[in-house]
Amino acid sequence: MSPRAVRMLGGPLLAALVRRVLVGRQVGGVSGDGRTLTRAEVGLILGRLWAHFDDLAPGIPWEPTFGSRMNVALAAMTVAVHRALGEAGIADPEASDLIKEIAWRVYHAWALLPGAFTRLVTRHPAKRLRVATGLFRRFPFNPPGYRMEDVPVAGAVAFDVYRCPVADYFRARGLGQLCVRTWCALDKALAGMWGGALERQGTLAGGVARCDFRWVPLPRKASTVTGGEGKRA
Numbered sequence: 684m685s686p687r688a689v690r691m692l693g694g695p696l697l698a699a700l701v702r703r704v705l706v707g708r709q710v711g712g713v714s715g716d717g718r719t720l721t722r723a724e725v726g727l728i729l730g731r732l733w734a735h736f737d738d739l740a741p742g743i744p745w746e747p748t749f750g751s752r753m754n755v756a757l758a759a760m761t762v763a764v765h766r767a768l769g770e771a772g773i774a775d776p777e778a779s780d781l782i783k784e785i786a787w788r789v790y791h792a793w794a795l796l797p798g799a800f801t802r803l804v805t806r807h808p809a810k811r812l813r814v815a816t817g818l819f820r821r822f823p824f825n826p827p828g829y830r831m832e833d834v835p836v837a838g839a840v841a842f843d844v845y846r847c848p849v850a851d852y853f854r855a856r857g858l859g860q861l862c863v864r865t866w867c868a869l870d871k872a873l874a875g876m877w878g879g880a881l882e883r884q885g886t887l888a889g890g891v892a893r894c895d896f897r898w899v900p901l902p903r904k905a906s907t908v909t910g911g912e913g914k915r916a
Contacts, residue, residue: 686740689756690733696789697760698729704785710773728767735763744852750823751848758852758866761786765861779864790869794819794876801877808878808900812840815877816898836897839882844894850887862888874898 705725711717720728739759746752761782768778797818801811820831820842830846853862867886874881879900885891 686736686743686756686759689753689760690736690740693757693760694733697785700785700788701725701729701732701764704781704788708781710777710781724771728771731767731770732760732763735766736760739763744848746828746848748823748825748828750825751828754823754828755848755852758849758862761861761865762853762856762858765858775861776864779861782861782865783868786865787869787872790873791876794873798877808902809838809840812874812877812879812898812900816840816842816896834895838899840879840896840898840900842896844887844896845892847887847894850894853888854890859888859890862886867894870896 702722702725705720705728706722708720709717710720736759739762740756743755743759746755764782764785765778768781773781794815797815800818801814804814805811820829824831828846828848829844831842831844834841834843849866850859850862853859853866863886867888870883871881877898879898882897882899884895886894
């Protein structure tokens, strides 16, 4: 998917989500100049967002799969949102938390289908995790854009990721920690949606050699469906 297609197809949804998360939100608690974002100010943020995305689009690297191309374009969108929030006086960590909340609303909807499918095919917690993660590894996190290796770990669905286009994109721009605080941070919530917990020691975006995913099934009552969403003031 090209950057232009991402903007055309995903732009209206992103704009709606940005408005839903930001309009009426109190920000500035970190810097001490707290204020409530108005609809007009959020409109200005959206304008800056699209301007930054248009600037970034020509530099988005080509990837060998549709899923990888889509994800890297969305990574550029993340950078554009981050820049727009910064220009509006919303700095990290607050900006990253807001991006995480916006992204989680997309991720949550995206992950509902695999979760529902696993409940239809099996009631076994470990099998459900294996099926759900397997579906995501078919799309959009599929080879050759992503390079993964299964790891035998008792009691867990385990694999290591040695190449992630999204991590590459952020790190090439010196923004590895933005990726860690947004994209990477959603994986634990995703595990909760699928009836498990994620144990991970490090990520490519964080500067280590691999992302060590260890998806551990939990008893039904212990699993969570919480995500990256914050609370409105």
